[in-house]
Amino acid sequence: MFDQKLAQDPTVQPSRPWHAVTAGFLGWMLDAFDFFVLVFLVDTLAAQFHVTKSEMVFTITATLAMRPVGALIFGLLADRYGRRRPLMANVIFFSAVELLCGFAPNYTVFLILRALYGIGMGGEWGVGASLAMEAAPPKWRGILSGVLQSGYPLGYLLAALAARFIEPAFGWRAMFWVGGAPALLALYIRSKVQESEAWKQHRAPSTRAILAVVKQNWKAALYLVLMMTLMMFLSHGTQDLYPDFLKSAHGASKHTVSYIAILYNIGAVIGTLIFGHLSESFGRRRSMIFALLLSFATIPVWAFGGTLLTIAVAAFIMQAGVQGAWGVIPAHLNELSPDQTRGLLPGLAYQMGILIAAPINSIEYALRGKFGYSWALAGFEAINIALLIVVLALGKERKGREFVSAHTGPT
Numbered sequence: 001m002f003d004q005k006l007a008q009d010p011t012v013q014p015s016r017p018w019h020a021v022t023a024g025f026l027g028w029m030l031d032a033f034d035f036f037v038l039v040f041l042v043d044t045l046a047a048q049f050h051v052t053k054s055e056m057v058f059t060i061t062a063t064l065a066m067r068p069v070g071a072l073i074f075g076l077l078a079d080r081y082g083r084r085r086p087l088m089a090n091v092i093f094f095s096a097v098e099l100l101c102g103f104a105p106n107y108t109v110f111l112i113l114r115a116l117y118g119i120g121m122g123g124e125w126g127v128g129a130s131l132a133m134e135a136a137p138p139k140w141r142g143i144l145s146g147v148l149q150s151g152y153p154l155g156y157l158l159a160a161l162a163a164r165f166i167e168p169a170f171g172w173r174a175m176f177w178v179g180g181a182p183a184l185l186a187l188y189i190r191s192k193v194q195e196s197e198a199w200k201q202h203r204a205p206s207t208r209a210i211l212a213v214v215k216q217n218w219k220a221a222l223y224l225v226l227m228m229t230l231m232m233f234l235s236h237g238t239q240d241l242y243p244d245f246l247k248s249a250h251g252a253s254k255h256t257v258s259y260i261a262i263l264y265n266i267g268a269v270i271g272t273l274i275f276g277h278l279s280e281s282f283g284r285r286r287s288m289i290f291a292l293l294l295s296f297a298t299i300p301v302w303a304f305g306g307t308l309l310t311i312a313v314a315a316f317i318m319q320a321g322v323q324g325a326w327g328v329i330p331a332h333l334n335e336l337s338p339d340q341t342r343g344l345l346p347g348l349a350y351q352m353g354i355l356i357a358a359p360i361n362s363i364e365y366a367l368r369g370k371f372g373y374s375w376a377l378a379g380f381e382a383i384n385i386a387l388l389i390v391v392l393a394l395g396k397e398r399k400g401r402e403f404v405s406a407h408t409g410p411t
Helices: 002-007 015-040 042-049 053-081 084-101 107-135 138-149 151-170 172-178 181-192 197-202 207-216 218-239 242-250 254-282 284-304 308-326 329-336 345-357 360-371 373-394
Strands: none
Touching: 015 042, 015 053, 015 084, 015 107, 015 138, 015 151, 015 172, 015 181, 015 242, 015 254, 042 053, 042 107, 042 172, 042 242, 053 084, 053 107, 053 207, 053 345, 053 360, 084 107, 084 172, 084 181, 107 138, 107 197, 107 329, 107 345, 138 151, 138 254, 138 329, 151 172, 151 254, 151 308, 207 218, 218 284, 218 308, 218 329, 218 345, 218 360, 218 373, 242 254, 242 308, 242 373, 254 284, 254 308, 254 329, 284 308, 284 329, 284 373, 329 345, 360 373
């Protein structure tokens, strides 16, 4: 059906959106896999490097904190020189760093490598999302936004599978060595993905001009950063420490944790697709609010459920809501961003949000010591979701906005 509808539009090459979305999807999925590998290895690596668990959690924080650096570097490159080449360079960079993590001889080297990896992770989303959303026809942007963002929970799911099957058989280092494989994606991008027509029409003449547009739109940029900060508190606050919560608070085995993580990431993928699609009918903000209300209602069982089966079902629903809201984000951020800065601003707002939210794991882990794991997770996320709903309700949207002009002459 999708290809048939595209074929009816003479301005769109049917294969072009698929290749661009596939590249963005695979890049984000493999990037997420490389990130989430670590959340299943906190205990193992703490023992391996003879450090505390808190110090290993800090390596996750370091990765998150460095992501804005990557967004700035690769975002500027994408607005100045096109989407394809910066995306290829980014994929090769983060894959190489992930591979090196598997050879880390001690904690200090590992921490440095995870910080460098954060630069690569920070650069991928903005460039990949702008390439995909600019290629997608406006009426399909919502569902393709969900497809693109579903790469994140799928990466998490693959990390859970790796924790279940690769780590027991081959050791923790193999988990990171597998993470070097995404470099091959650069070959696909080079051979199949076309440069963005929207970028060709609206490219800024210089880096200074790009930054000047951001400055002119500083109020909108601040709003996007605020929204993305709360979105980061939502996703990382419900995901990163949840495997450790299952082990520490409920005595779940490593294998059981892997299976529950697989289940709730299936829910996350379903959520991204459903709410991304619904955003075409109900609007971006309203669909996100519906998804957030679903997660909010699930918090009591998700955090305080009595059995692992009950908690697993609640986690499935929780992540369907969390990632359902996220499934709208690629379209929403790109539609709210000026044409000349679509490679930079969505990714920079996204990653500035994670910079501000970077201490989330350390904060929740510290709250766990005072209030218990269940109250730490439940209390933090209940407040955060309520604030996020207010921010969305007060914001704007530009659903269906055209990125490519009808004519291709000088602009």
